[in-house]
Amino acid sequence: MTEKVIYHPGLRLGAAHPDAHEGAEELLFGFWVFLMSDAIVFGLLFATYASMLHSTAGGPGPKQLFDIRSIFVETLALLLSSFTYGMASLSLKYGRRSGPLVAWLCVTLALGLVFLGLEVHDFLSIFHQGAGPTHSGFLSAFFGLVPLHGLHVFTGCVWMIALMAQMAVYGVDRRVKLGLLRLGLFWHFLDIVWVAIFSVVYLGGLT
Amino acid sequence: MSLAHFIFGRLTPDDLPFWQMLQHPTGANIVNGIIATTAGAIVVLGAAVTVGLITRYGKWRLLWSQWLTSVDHKRIGIMYIVLSFVMLTRAVIEAVLMRTQQAFGLDGGFLSPNHFAQLFSTHGTIMIFFMAMPFLTGVINYAMPLQIGARDVSFPVMNSISLGLTAAGAALVMVSLDIGQFSTGGWSGYPPYTEAAFNPGVGPDYWIWALTLSSLGSMMTGINFAVTIYKRRTCGMGFFRMPLFTWTALCTSILMIFAMPPLTVATLLLALDRYLGFHFFTNGLGGNMMNFANLFWLFGHPEVYILILPAFGVYSEVFSTFSGKVLYGYRSLVWATMAIAVLSFTVWVHHFFTMGQSADINAVFGVATMLIGIPTGVKVYDWLFTMYRGRVRLTVPMIYAIAFMMLFVIGGLSGIVLANPSVDYQVHNTLFLVAHFHNMLIPGLLFGMLAAYHFWFPKAFGFRLDERWGMIAAACWIIGFVLAFFPLYAVGLLGFPRRTVAYFNPAYVPYMRVALVGAVFIAAALGSLFVQLWISVRNRQAYGAPAGDPWDGRSLEWATPSPPPEYNFPVLPEVTARDAFTRAKDSGAAYQIPAQFADITIPKNSALGPVLGAAGALIGFGLVWYLWWLTVAATAAAVAAIIVRGFARDTEKVIPASDVEREHMRWLDLVASTRAVSRLRELDAANTGLAAHAIPETAQ
Numbered sequence: 001m002t003e004k005v006i007y008h009p010g011l012r013l014g015a016a017h018p019d020a021h022e023g024a025e026e027l028l029f030g031f032w033v034f035l036m037s038d039a040i041v042f043g044l045l046f047a048t049y050a051s052m053l054h055s056t057a058g059g060p061g062p063k064q065l066f067d068i069r070s071i072f073v074e075t076l077a078l079l080l081s082s083f084t085y086g087m088a089s090l091s092l093k094y095g096r097r098s099g100p101l102v103a104w105l106c107v108t109l110a111l112g113l114v115f116l117g118l119e120v121h122d123f124l125s126i127f128h129q130g131a132g133p134t135h136s137g138f139l140s141a142f143f144g145l146v147p148l149h150g151l152h153v154f155t156g157c158v159w160m161i162a163l164m165a166q167m168a169v170y171g172v173d174r175r176v177k178l179g180l181l182r183l184g185l186f187w188h189f190l191d192i193v194w195v196a197i198f199s200v201v202y203l204g205g206l207t
Numbered sequence: 208m209s210l211a212h213f214i215f216g217r218l219t220p221d222d223l224p225f226w227q228m229l230q231h232p233t234g235a236n237i238v239n240g241i242i243a244t245t246a247g248a249i250v251v252l253g254a255a256v257t258v259g260l261i262t263r264y265g266k267w268r269l270l271w272s273q274w275l276t277s278v279d280h281k282r283i284g285i286m287y288i289v290l291s292f293v294m295l296t297r298a299v300i301e302a303v304l305m306r307t308q309q310a311f312g313l314d315g316g317f318l319s320p321n322h323f324a325q326l327f328s329t330h331g332t333i334m335i336f337f338m339a340m341p342f343l344t345g346v347i348n349y350a351m352p353l354q355i356g357a358r359d360v361s362f363p364v365m366n367s368i369s370l371g372l373t374a375a376g377a378a379l380v381m382v383s384l385d386i387g388q389f390s391t392g393g394w395s396g397y398p399p400y401t402e403a404a405f406n407p408g409v410g411p412d413y414w415i416w417a418l419t420l421s422s423l424g425s426m427m428t429g430i431n432f433a434v435t436i437y438k439r440r441t442c443g444m445g446f447f448r449m450p451l452f453t454w455t456a457l458c459t460s461i462l463m464i465f466a467m468p469p470l471t472v473a474t475l476l477l478a479l480d481r482y483l484g485f486h487f488f489t490n491g492l493g494g495n496m497m498n499f500a501n502l503f504w505l506f507g508h509p510e511v512y513i514l515i516l517p518a519f520g521v522y523s524e525v526f527s528t529f530s531g532k533v534l535y536g537y538r539s540l541v542w543a544t545m546a547i548a549v550l551s552f553t554v555w556v557h558h559f560f561t562m563g564q565s566a567d568i569n570a571v572f573g574v575a576t577m578l579i580g581i582p583t584g585v586k587v588y589d590w591l592f593t594m595y596r597g598r599v600r601l602t603v604p605m606i607y608a609i610a611f612m613m614l615f616v617i618g619g620l621s622g623i624v625l626a627n628p629s630v631d632y633q634v635h636n637t638l639f640l641v642a643h644f645h646n647m648l649i650p651g652l653l654f655g656m657l658a659a660y661h662f663w664f665p666k667a668f669g670f671r672l673d674e675r676w677g678m679i680a681a682a683c684w685i686i687g688f689v690l691a692f693f694p695l696y697a698v699g700l701l702g703f704p705r706r707t708v709a710y711f712n713p714a715y716v717p718y719m720r721v722a723l724v725g726a727v728f729i730a731a732a733l734g735s736l737f738v739q740l741w742i743s744v745r746n747r748q749a750y751g752a753p754a755g756d757p758w759d760g761r762s763l764e765w766a767t768p769s770p771p772p773e774y775n776f777p778v779l780p781e782v783t784a785r786d787a788f789t790r791a792k793d794s795g796a797a798y799q800i801p802a803q804f805a806d807i808t809i810p811k812n813s814a815l816g817p818v819l820g821a822a823g824a825l826i827g828f829g830l831v832w833y834l835w836w837l838t839v840a841a842t843a844a845a846v847a848a849i850i851v852r853g854f855a856r857d858t859e860k861v862i863p864a865s866d867v868e869r870e871h872m873r874w875l876d877l878v879a880s881t882r883a884v885s886r887l888r889e890l891d892a893a894n895t896g897l898a899a900h901a902i903p904e905t906a907q
Contacts, residue, residue: 025438026361026434026438026439029434029437029438030361030362030430030431030434033430033433033434033464034430036464036465037426037429037430037464037465037467037468038468040465040468040469041468041471041472044468044469044472044502044505045472048472048476048487048498048502051495051498052487052493052495052498055486055492055493055494055495056493057486057491057492057493133479133483133484133485133486134483134484134485134486135486135492136486136492136493137486137487137492137493137494137495138493139486140479140480140485140486140487140493140494141487143485144476144479144485144487158846158850162850162853163853165854166853166854169854170856173856175853175856179853
């Protein structure tokens, strides 16, 4: 059989990783398709949010509830984590030792946890203002959309820990590499969703 | 919160189907209680008998290792179809019960409104999500990878998880017969009626979690099939060389990927409303139920095409095979399929023309709806021309296909009528609509799936189904459908609202009696299918067709033994044109010994699918009954199972080339000793699966 050219969007591991390189095409393509399906979920929740923006039922709206400083720090943390994950991917592709890879993953994980901590803090402060999701259609839509992104980030963190545990057992083997490639797509996808949330929900709500 | 409350949630003895009858023994309560108790008892007995038989014959190990944990697309496909037959049986019984009620429903009838509402809700939910979806998923699972010359789907373990989640949803619907009750909100479950304010009971929760589980399963199925078709086609199998069934499978998968998420979102947002007091769809505090209508039908309309496209694919294969001709207008059929798939996302508002949008919006969606008639019409002509001047053999699949063509066109015509918003205002929510969509789904989807069942059964099991009982079943389906649903068009135009337990207009009575006769025919049709299966299994020696090609098939699945080996093909075939197997038979390239055999790597069995399925069912059951400990425990188990699976490394097994060669040579020996039969003797015992292929088609 002739050498097949491997095409999939995103980082390719290349000839230095023949075993993982071979299985990557189909798996990563499938993961892209899953992300598109997940994008539909977020798209629908954005549409729901937009349609309920004024359904505040006399209660507080975006201007009363959102604190842009905290959101800004969250955004920085998450965008930075995407960069550090990119560094992790590069050390996976070019690095000879697993040390830098694990270090970058740990930094990414820490940034993800910082993001989650700040987000939970934001939600609690909204609760303390007496504005939980049960108070209006607007708040329901907000708490339907933004925490779902947080739940995704949380899932990504668990996945990252699981992959590092796999590394501890098996080293950086084929399945770990394929897992890291997919987690990378997932992580960057969540960044893009967050940019949309930041723009539509927070900046849109505060201007 | 007391300990009992913690353990049992909101489960009480009241939730058993006979409790109300015992406490308040009025006449109506007794009738409804007896019916509900009988139904519940059948489920329990059926489960007990199944478990008992498996135990008695000591088949648990076999069931677990050969079936439940199998990741072979063929076995998963068969399990999907078994599930759909079980659910079909329940939903048909419910249908007969509803027809009986309405036949005698003038000024009352015997069923309570609540019982009747559960019947139409479970009937619709089951028929769409747990009969139609598993059936078509099973058929695609079985046939598509063989048709494109692949060893399996792209993600075999995920395939098994999809099956597990679908079965979990079905299990919840079945459990609702015995514990508590199902939703009374119809298969579409519109809030605010299904909100906690009006429906605090468990019914809508059963509906929500059954649908959520099945929608997640179907979304993964869509990804799996689409990636398989994009990435696993064998050498030379270009897109325009794929069999048409594979094309429709691709379009259906794309629809699943994009149309299942709206359903998941709709049911989960409704769950947030019901469980945590959100206000997505409530009446007060800014809730907006129109969002639910839009979300649901953003799923619901593409769903219609998810259901019908694979049936179109089956008909294309059947018309071509049993006319002994190349499929007419292959390219136009492909483009029509794609056009339908795209248009299916542009028409969802026609499900609620009367719910308040402006006339202009209705007009746009009405026109878009009518447009779908064009590609569908193209297909009907293509099938007609496929039969034209062919040597048509009236086998059972062909009977279904021809009945489909005539009846489906009538149903399509009533659809064009309904697509006109001003007409829709008159007949919406009447039995006219019920007649219309049954007219699309029974001759369209169900006949297609039954044709597929007859067509591919010999491939899956190595023997043909009994033709005589197949004909009886087909005749009963066709007669039953016509008698049961054509009268509903008439009473719909007379103004009979759908989902109505009783009526006060004596003019409806004769129509409803005729419809009942139709329902009895349909029950007989289902019974005939089971008789047919029984007789066929008993006479499997006489119907055997192990050589693999009983119908003079055209695509690659017929180029394998029946049943095919786990790895499908000893060496992946190379394809140079459409109708690959027909070409191979013409040129003498079929049944050859490959130049060399190689080791084949295939995935090992995995328990992840059944484990996640069981966890999904328990999570759903816990959520329905507020058994939070169960929900938390089952969720933890599911997450743990996924993480543990990540650590699995020994997931593949290698079948040595020598085994592959031995297996293949045994089949070739069998073929060599098989007498080829002409199409005149297709239905004889002489047809053991080798087709005499006198005139090469290229020379015709």
